[in-house]
Amino acid sequence: MNLSFWLNGKLCNDEVEPGMMLLELLRTKGCYSVKCGCETSNCGLCTVLMDDRPVLSCSVPALRAEGKKIVTMEGMQKEAEEFGSFLADEGAEQCGFCNPGFIMNIFAMERELTDPTEEEIQEYLAGNLCRCSGFVGQTRSIRKYLAYKESQKKEGIRE
Amino acid sequence: MLKIKNYVKVKSIAEAYELNQKKSACVLGGMIWLKMGNRNVSTAIDLSGLGLDTVQEREDEFHIGCMTSLRDLETNAALNEFTQGAVRESLRHIVGVQFRNCATVGGSIFGRYGFSDVLTMLLALDTWVELHHAGRIPLAEFAQMKKDRDILEAVIVKKTPQQSVYLSQRNTETDFPVLTCAVSLCGGRARTVIGARPGRAKIVEDPDGILNGLTEMPETERTGAVQKFAEYAAEHTTFGSNMRASEEYRKLLAEVLVRRAWETLGGMKR
Amino acid sequence: MNYVSRPVRKKDAMALVTGKPVYTNDLAPKDCLIVKLLRSPYANAWVEEIRTDNASRVEGIAAVFTYKDVPQNRFTLAGQTYPELSPYDRLIMDPHLRYVGDTVAIVAGETEDAVDKALKRIKVKYRVEEPVLDMHKAKDGPILVHPEDNWEAKVPVGADNRRNLCASAVEESGDVDKILSECAYTVDQTYHTKANQQTMMETFRTYCYMDYFGRLNVVSSTQIPFHVRRILGTALDIPSSKVRVIKPRIGGGFGAKQTSISEIYPAFVTWKTGRPSKILFSRYESQISGSPRHxxxxxxxxxxxxxxxxxxxxxxxxxxxxxxxxxxxxxxxxxxxxxxxxxxxxxxxxxxxxxxxxxxxxxxxxxxxxxxxxxxxxxxxxxxxxxxxxxxxxxxxxxxxxxxxxxxxxxxxxxxxxxxxxxxxxxxxxxxxxxxxxxxxxxxxxxxxxxxxxxxxxxxxxSIAGIDVGGASVKLNEDGSYTLGLGCADMGTGCDTILAQMAADCLETPLDNIVVFGVDTDISPYDSGSYASATTYATGTAVVNACRELREKICSLGALMLESDPANVDFDGEYVYAGENKVSLRDIAVRGTCGNTQELQVTQTYSSPIxxxxxxxxxxxxxxxxxxxxxxxxxxxxxxxxxxxxxxxxxxxxxxxxxxxxxxxxxxxxxxxxxxxxxxxxxxxxxxxxxxxxxxxxxxxxxxxxxxxxxxxxxxxxxxxxxxxxxxxxxxxxxxxxxxxxxxxxxxxxxxxxxxxxxxxx
Missing domain, CATH: 3.30.365.10 (Aldehyde oxidase/xanthine dehydrogenase, molybdopterin binding domain)
Known part of the structure; x- marks a missing residue:
């Protein structure tokens, strides 16, 4: 069946099988940052943005992307580098396999929550599992990143 | 694995209803539960193009489209104000934000799952379901029905004045619940719902009127009534065992959660 | 010292945080056959009859294998130094199925759909027997998990398959009972821990292909590349020289990948069909057929x-x-x-x-x-x-x-x-x-x-005293950079980086001047692998020793260029000095590529007695x-x-x-x-x-x-x-x-x- 959607800012037209999930389609289209970690919608590794909202691409039928804007980490390389530097400075990226889904959800959180408390951050990201870091290093990096973004914003206002 | 032969994004509910009369057809909700199954679906019916994905506040009710995501329900300001945050509390433990952006209210309610937080919560409110064929029926009635080929269009929460409290016990913060409990004073009537027993959520009646006039009782009497009802509820509900907990523990929990919920609602506890 | 004890970023960090395709399934060729397994529904059963003809006829199916097709040498999948202490009790497939999830058949096909369809069409007649599920009833019990005659314990560890014993021993020092009886306070309690899954985010996975030398190339998410090479040789009954194992970035291990869980299946398929193939364990498979804690x-x-x-x-x-x-x-x-x-x-x-x-x-x-x-x-x-x-x-x-x-x-x-x-x-x-x-x-x-x-x-x-081997090779490249070749497996822990930190300090060079490479069993120095808390300690020592020796070689060539005695020169990471004269590392490196007869490359192996x-x-x-x-x-x-x-x-x-x-x-x-x-x-x-x-x-x-x-x-x-x-x-x-x-x-x-x-x- 024909599917037309926006992938990382580009309009795509694809012929897809009726049962195909978005995750599979994205990987065949070269978005290898999108990982699969389970079959039960529990790990968050496959998180992408669909019309700015974080979704599990393993659970979205590809055909539901019709007309929607899908963004993967391939489309947010600069932002990924920016946040990723904070994560890397904690050594909390570790094996890296959960990073893309986790970082995409941070971007979604930034969009949805203003000035989130630590509790709100933890709750927003609860669906992103990580087995290496024990999470605390990730939290440190988020705190530092948000403070940095805040200071950038303030500088922007001053200028 | 789930195999889908045809995928139809329907133009109307009527079309969906017609397609769904075949046993091998299937209405897609959030796909979370469905995709884990091992089934061959001849026609997958997608309702996502029908604009049924919003919560609309009307004069006397909330109209929740079947394709409304659990996340939208969770963050709906009006509904949460109406339920004093109980709706949010019933949803925020479900896996994660991305999961709740995918899972739909229709899928959760139509499935009538034993573990369902949503079903437990909505049973405590004056909730109705709107079915394409059978029309509007109370959720409590729908919850007892066998699954059929009808289409669930919307869930309606009547604005019957109420207060409600939601509590759940989980082994980890985002796991399925070990037990769920929602209580409400809905139109002046006390209602208690216990779910994840692990069977489907059930309304526990108060035939002896233990909780009658709860809010007007003096403090000590209120405490006694709540305790008495909590014991009654635990005693008069059937529980079972599964890998998350035993029947015995669920019974113990039920008494604690029912008591705490009523204590909170009765203003004895924050 | 510049880098040791400093919290430097991992060398691969930015590739990981930006989602670059660096893991096994990102790298697998598009035309890989998909490999899946038919798994036993019974805890203890025998395959009495198995029919695969209907499955083979499914369009797109390249091969269906059963126990009848596999070599009969028993082996262990444990990633341990040979001779392994783990008993040789496995076949790629065995008519005797010993747990729910044990392999009954291997199916390889062009698409996942074809393979799924074929899996359903395999007809198996099982003879189901009573299993022994309670560990208290296993020793000397009536049900034998390994009744076979060719079961073998390579090392005496008290194992006896006729008693369901995988190992048994008593170690004693002094008279425990006597001292306990003298103690003012005693406790006597029993504690029970359950099996736990490592649940690394990347499940078990491997792809294989044949190269132009007719060798089996295995790219796998593993902690033990060199052991996998040996295990595959034994399991497939081919010389290990025919096997090359490559480890890309891996998505966590925690020990799970110290057992060769997924490699044998695509290896067997590719070896038999000549075609590239891959297996990706689902989370379900990783949960039921992995290698959890005892x-x-x-x-x-x-x-x-x-x-x-x-x-x-x-x-x-x-x-x-x-x-x-x-x-x-x-x-x-x-x-x-x-x-x-x-x-x-x-x-x-x-x-x-x-x-x-x-x-x-x-x-x-x-x-x-x-x-x-x-x-x-x-x-x-x-x-x-x-x-x-x-x-x-x-x-x-x-x-x-x-x-x-x-x-x-x-x-x-x-x-x-x-x-x-x-x-x-x-x-x-x-x-x-x-x-x-x-x-x-x-x-x-x-x-x-x-x-x-x-x-x-x-x-x-x-590290395991007297057994584990760490290996490191360091070479000076023409441009004055170094390549650190490793055989241990970075599984996200950052060992590639910390070993480079050590090398940078030993060689007095910037961390960025060190290229880290690992792991390819054809090229990397032998290393027993990343387990037993060995890498920093054992491989680290190999790195230090290799760098020390390379410094001597640099000094020696520098001395030659300065027409001095190697004993009289110094090296500070940038120059080799002989009194007033000096020659730069860069010039030594270039000299190393022209008319040179002294290798600027060192491989060191280390094993610790303690x-x-x-x-x-x-x-x-x-x-x-x-x-x-x-x-x-x-x-x-x-x-x-x-x-x-x-x-x-x-x-x-x-x-x-x-x-x-x-x-x-x-x-x-x-x-x-x-x-x-x-x-x-x-x-x-x-x-x-x-x-x-x-x-x-x-x-x-x-x-x-x-x-x-x-x-x-x-x-x-x-x-x-x-x-x-x-x-x-x-x-x-x-x-x-x-x-x-x-x-x-x-x-x-x-x-x-x-x-x-x-x-x-x-």
Whole structure:
């Protein structure tokens, strides 16, 4: 069946099988940052943005992307580098396999929550599992990143 | 694995209803539960193009489209104000934000799952379901029905004045619940719902009127009534065992959660 | 020194955080055949008849294999140095199916759809037999898991397939019974730990292809590339010279990938069909057919005198190996050795064990490797002993803990004393961080919650003494950069980076001037792999030695260029000096490529005769709901002695990650079986690992000692850090509620029911 959607800012037209999930389609289209970690919608590794909202691409039928804007980490390389530097400075990226889904959800959180408390951050990201870091290093990096973004914003206002 | 032969994004509910009369057809909700199954679906019916994905506040009710995501329900300001945050509390433990952006209210309610937080919560409110064929029926009635080929269009929460409290016990913060409990004073009537027993959520009646006039009782009497009802509820509900907990523990929990919920609602506890 | 002890970024960090395609499935060729397995629905059954013709006829199916097609050499999938201590009890496929999930058939096809269809069309007639699922009934029981005649234990470890024994032994020193009888205080308790899954985010996966030399190339997510090379040679009955193993970036291992779980299947398919193929284990398959932690039941008898000196320890471990013996004989050893050695005054000890075969999922290696289980048991017993004596559990440890220069009873017979140890400082600092004296034993929070604190010590090893081999090759490139070739497997831990930090300091060069390469068994120096907490210590020493030798070679060529005697030159990383004259590294490097006869490349191999233990203290503060029994770790403090921390950031994250895994093991991770031996926790929906909402504050500090035998004074850290949560958390629960949980996990239900029982007994 024909599917037309926006992938990382580009309009795509694809012929897809009726049962195909978005995750599979994205990987065949070269978005290898999108990982699969389970079959039960529990790990968050496959998180992408669909019309700015974080979704599990393993659970979205590809055909539901019709007309929607899908963004993967391939489309947010600069932002990924920016946040990723904070994560890397904690050594909390570790094996890296959960990073893309986790970082995409941070971007979604930034969009949805203003000035989130630590509790709100933890709750927003609860669906992103990580087995290496024990999470605390990730939290440190988020705190530092948000403070940095805040200071950038303030500088922007001053200028 | 789930195999889908045809995928139809329907133009109307009527079309969906017609397609769904075949046993091998299937209405897609959030796909979370469905995709884990091992089934061959001849026609997958997608309702996502029908604009049924919003919560609309009307004069006397909330109209929740079947394709409304659990996340939208969770963050709906009006509904949460109406339920004093109980709706949010019933949803925020479900896996994660991305999961709740995918899972739909229709899928959760139509499935009538034993573990369902949503079903437990909505049973405590004056909730109705709107079915394409059978029309509007109370959720409590729908919850007892066998699954059929009808289409669930919307869930309606009547604005019957109420207060409600939601509590759940989980082994980890985002796991399925070990037990769920929602209580409400809905139109002046006390209602208690216990779910994840692990069977489907059930309304526990108060035939002896233990909780009658709860809010007007003096403090000590209120405490006694709540305790008495909590014991009654635990005693008069059937529980079972599964890998998350035993029947015995669920019974113990039920008494604690029912008591705490009523204590909170009765203003004895924050 | 510029880089060692500094928290530098991992060299691969930016590729990982930007989602670059660096993992096995990102790299697999598009035309790979998809390989899937038909798995046994029964815990103990025989394939009486199997028909694959209908399956083979499905369009797009390239091959269907059954037990009839595979070589008959038994082997083990354990990633261990040859001859392995794990018994040779496997075939690629066997008509005898020994657990639910055992392989019945291999199907390879063009598409996943075709393979799924073919799997359904294989017709199997099973002869179902009674399984042995209870580990207590396995030894000398009527049901044999491995009745076959060609079962073989390569090394005498007390194994006997006719008795369902994978290993069995008794180690004794002194007269335990006599000393125990003299002790003023004794405890005799049994502790039970369950199987746990490593649940690395990247499941088991491998792809294979044939190259132009007719060799089998295997790209796999593994911790043990060189062992995989050997295992595949044996399993496929081909010379290992025909096998090349490559490890790309891997998405976590924690020991799971110290067993060759997925490699044999695509390897067999590609070898037979000549076509590239890949297998991706689903999470479901990883849960039911992986290599989880050994379930262990450990009886501890401990005795102390009236002053609190622990004089005797008697430990008996019953370990459940499951259907196959991978890591069975070795993990069990640590359950005694690493636990008893925590008590330096022990005059007599006995450590006995049986590792049994049963018809459940085969166990394997999981971070901690038996020490986690043993330390939970012994530390719990010592906590119980302290309560019997009315002594603070911190105090009893202060009296008995390992000290620098002090003995390590039962440790391994080689490392008799602790050359480096700051356990006393770790304890002191942990006490401060936890505010122990104020919080012990518990505080009622006044809102229906009570908070208790608990303590535990731990130790592990640093490589397997006299066995593990670390390898490093360093070469100077034409442009003055260095390439560090490694055979150990970075699985996200950052060993590629920390080994480069060491090399940079040895060679006095910027970290960016070092290219790290690994792992390709054709090119990398031999290394036994990343396990047994070996990499920093053993491979690190190989790196230091290789760099030292390369410096000599650089000096030697520099001296030649300066027309000086090599003995009279100096090298500062940039220039070689001979008195007033100097020549740059760059010029030496160029000279190395022109008319040169001295190789500027060194390979060094290192194996340590000892395995110096790292030490640690962990303290937990747990909040318990007095009615529901819900337990939450609100605070965890840990102080670690890993020798010199080469990269403090990575040490800290190792500790935080290990503690989080330990919290999961302590409170909810549990593999449960149905009565027929089917795993119920077969997904992330049913097997719950901690999320970020389940972990309280974890605070880690390092009190490094200096290990004289280690590179830059380093010891290990990776495994140690999972050992304290189970005993510390269960102790905190006891201090808060009076409920002693001796069977993990300590669920809310166990705590609530325990409190209820205590109330009724009062």
């Amino acid at each position: 379930e262990m039941e450990i009886r501890v008898r401990a005795g102390a005198d009236e002053n609190g000196i622990v004089r005797a320890l008697d430990v008996y471990t019953l370990s459940n190996g499951g259907a196959y013996g991978e890591h069975g004989p070795t993990t069990v050893g640590l359950s005694g050795h690493k636990a008893i050695a925590l008590y330096r005054h022990t005059e007599a000890y006995r450590f006995a064990y049986d590792v049994v075969y049963t018809n459940v999922q085969s166990a394997g290696a999981y971070r901690g490797y038996g020490a986690t289980q043993g330390i939970y048991a012994v530390e719990s017993a010592v906590n119980e002993l302290a309560h019997k004596m009315g002594m603070d559990p911190v105090k009893i440890r202060e009296l008995n803990m390992p000290v620098q220069g002090g003995p390590l009873p039962a440790y391994d017979g080689v490392c008799k004393t602790a050359a480096s140890c700051t356990m006393d400082q770790c304890m002191e600092r942990a006490k401060e961080m936890m505010n122990w004296d104020e919080k012990y034993p518990c505080r009622d929070m006044g809102n229906g919650k009570v908070r208790g604190v608990g303590v535990a010590m731990a130790m592990q090893g640093s 395995s110096p233990p790292p030490f640690m203290v962990g303290m937990a503060e747990v909040e318990i709901d007095k009615e529901t029994g819900s337990a939450k770790v609100v605070d965890y403090v840990a102080v670690v002695d890993c020798g010199t921390p080469i990269n403090p950031n990575l040490v800290r994250v190792q500790a935080e990650g290990g503690i989080a895994q330990g919290i999961g093991m302590a409170l909810y991770e549990d593999i449960q079986y149905s009565k027929k031996g089917v795993i119920r926790n077969n997904s992330f929906m049913q097997y719950k690992i901690p999320t970020r909402l389940d972990i309280g504050d974890i605070c880690v500090e390092i009190k490094g000692s200096y290990e004289p035998s280690g590179p830059f004074g380093a010891k290990s850290v990776g495994e140690l850090v999972i050992d304290t949560p189970c005993p510390a958390i269960t102790e905190a629960i006891y201090n808060a509620t009076g409920v002693r949980v001796r069977e993990l996990p300590a669920t809310a239900e166990k705590i609530a029911m325990g409190m209820l029982k205590n109330r009724l007994e009062k």
